[in-house]
Amino acid sequence: MVKIDTILGILSRQIASCKRCPLYKTANHSVPGEGSSQSSIVFVGEAPGRKEDETGRPFVGRAGKLLEYLLHSINLRRKDVFITSILKHRPPKNRTPKPQEIKACSYWFVKQIAIIQPKLIIPLGRFGLEFFLPHAKITQVHGTIKEIPGNRGLRIFPMFHPAAGLRSLKRKKILFDDFQILKHVLDNEHFSLSH
Ligand code: URA
Secondary structure (H helix, E strand, C coil): CCCHHHHHHHHHHHHHCCCCCHHHHCCCCCCCCEECCCECEEEEECCCCHHHHHHCCCCCCHHHHHHHHHHHHCCCCHHHCEEEECCCCCCHHHCCCCHHHHHHHHHHHHHHHHHHCCCEEEEECHHHHHHHCCCCCHHHHCCCCEECCCCCCCEECCECCHHHHHHCHHHHHHHHHHHHHHHHHHHHCCCCCEC
């Protein structure tokens, strides 16, 4: 049987040479995502920033440090979960992703999800949330479980983006509270972190 890591590795190489939208022209590295391919939870952010573009790794800047801290607050490490973003190449100067870039690039996210088959996806911020529920508002649905219609029981648990927690103490507190709810969900539903 071909290992999931091998398939994800092939996908990452395909992402590195992706020309589905023009962002590859200005980016230094693609940022496919990393972590445990066996994890039953996947975090999905918005797009790589400067540090991610320099290193090719997701969430390694200031927002990433907060994400690590939040994970530690519920006894998780980065390596226990899979972390990615909707866009795999950095938009110039961190500008807001364009709808056509999201449409083109989410092709890869769909493939990653099909390979990893997580039980719960955690959209971090608006773009991850809107990918699943285009009309939902992160301010209204964060910290709650939503079922995705027509996706064979796939569920999401949206949260604010950690960058929002860096800008606002109130949002940071909500993030810590939502991580505690997430811990409850994982404990009570006997989620093994691997399948
Ligand atoms: N913000 C994201 O959404 N993704 C990253 O990889 C880094 C910051």
